[in-house]
Amino acid sequence: MQIISWIAVFLIFVSTLSLLITWDWRWSLVHLALLYLGVFWLTQIHWTISMAAIKLVTGWMVATILGITRAALDPEPASALEHSWSHGRLFRILAAALAFLLVISVTPTIVKLLPGIGIPEVAGSLILMVMSLLLLGLTTEPLQAVIGLLTFLAGFEIIYAAVENATLVAALLATINLGLALVGAYLLTAGTDEERGATE
Amino acid sequence: MNAPLIWIGIPLILAILLWLPSRTKVTAFLGGISALFLAASAWFIPIDTAIRISDALSLKIAVSIDILGRQISITPADKPLLALLYGMAAIWFFGSSAAGIARRLVPLGMGILALFIASLSVKPFLYAALIIETAILIAIPLLSPPEKKPGRGVIRFLIYQTLAMPFILFAGWLLAGVESSPGDIELLTQAATLLALGFAFLLAIFPLYTWIPILMEEASPYAVGFILWLLPSVALLFALGFLDRYAWLRNFAQLPAALRFAGLLMVGTAGVWAAFERHLGRIMGYAAIVNTGFSLLALSLLHDSQLSAFFLLMVPQGLGLAIWSLSLSILKLREGSLNFKKIQGMIQQYPIIISGVLVAHFSAIGLPLLAGFPPILALFEGLAKEGLFTASWAALGIVGLLTSAFRTLAVVVMSPKDSTWEMRGSWLQNILIGIGIVLILLLGVFPHLIYPILVNLPATFEHLSG
Known part of the structure; x- marks a missing residue:
């Protein structure tokens, strides 16, 4: 069981790192x-x-x-940034490495503070929260911002699940996640008519 | 019949029904009347007391309702607060047609207000953070219209407000631990730190208030004004709920100093930034930050003045923001921009609307004979007792805001020599702002007019009201 938990932590790390360095929205959502x-x-x-x-x-x-919302929008032309591997990505990878070091150093302290919680849960949770803060700090795009917030909440929910198991809390947190997605969809579609009109 | 159904359930249903009218004036009128009716019913209808309708029939409004094992309860002590919140909301809804955003503000505003009231009434009150977050999500379409691309301000607003929820939820869990072992200093410090972080995000405490001026620039000033009135008010009431519930937090030795420090930082920095601004919307944003700073300073005087200083600020601040943002919305609708360059000499075209901006601005500073004067004077009296440094920092913020008011005044009167006086803006717009100016003056000259509303407000928090 413990080994699967560590695999889950690794999966979380790889996914969040990819979220940080991916420009393509399809891969971000995957x-x-x-x-x-x-x-x-x-x-x-x-x-x-x-x-x-x-x-x-x-x-x-x-x-x-x-x-579904993003796919319905006009495809954006690939920017020069998407083709340049060094631009931005190198900085993001270095920042992620620093964040990972922070997680390694803080995890044992948090485990001591929260009785009954294991190292993989804390590590997974902290990776999600720290990487999402990094993502939120580096973007002004609605889709990236919403993905960042969802990732942060996912990290919080892992730790919170260890201390609170009320069904109502789970339901409300699920509602908030879905609400965030709907807000993201709204922000993605807002102003698209104006943009289309300008290009026509 | 029960109280949560009347003051939370009905407004939520109204929030859906108010989308139906096709004319904005009808929406604004119906929204205003509904809010006024809810305020009046909160003021007059007794809760948890039998009302005799006829010899054979009597009606009793129950205090609480159970939802999925949790309780939402509105007690008789909450009535003045409900009346105040719905009464103030009525003012905002009536003005929304003149500001051109009634179709969005009235239904969404009603829904947001109902959820905020639910957040103050839910037990265990930890669930409040989740309900507040739901209200924040509903506020996004209000701040970012569907026809416009979302700007940086609304994204930052969403990020900062969402980050508040996990901190408060986790602090709530730690607080339960503190209750069972109050001697654990380490746990106590952790809970206080997390709670402070959560409220720093929620109340946009320095330096987390950057979204406010940006949002004031990119969104409708009236929509942002509504959020800047409602969100800090509810967040502060929510914070008072924490203080009321936890004795250790109330008696936490560092609490007054922490509140004073946060308040002074907000008043000082926002006041100084406002002095250098050239955009009327951003200036109002900074004034709203100063307002929150004043409220925090009022809370720091909790042990001396109980809650009177805090509640005294609520009505003048709300009224001032409503008039200010309505005036700015009208100017933005008609002129397209709120930059100094664009509004230069505008007092000759919009005498009443520009007067609305100036009167609300001077009221926020606490100029004598205006609504903001009595509470700010009372606040300064309390701050002066804390020391010269504290009062000086608060005064620095006031001087900054005063400088921006004089700069605005200088710009709006800079008309070309041959220009004539006109009265632009619709009758409705000018009349509403005119009424607002008179109300600000009335509250300045006769502050005791709001005494009947304020006198019972502290009773909502039984341990804090002394």
């Missing part, structure tokens, strides 16, 4: 959906499988809402 697999596994340690499945289903629904 990584978002993947990280919810890790979240599901780390949550089911403290919750029942059926309760933890709420996180997975909600996460995938969120990714679907954002994906």
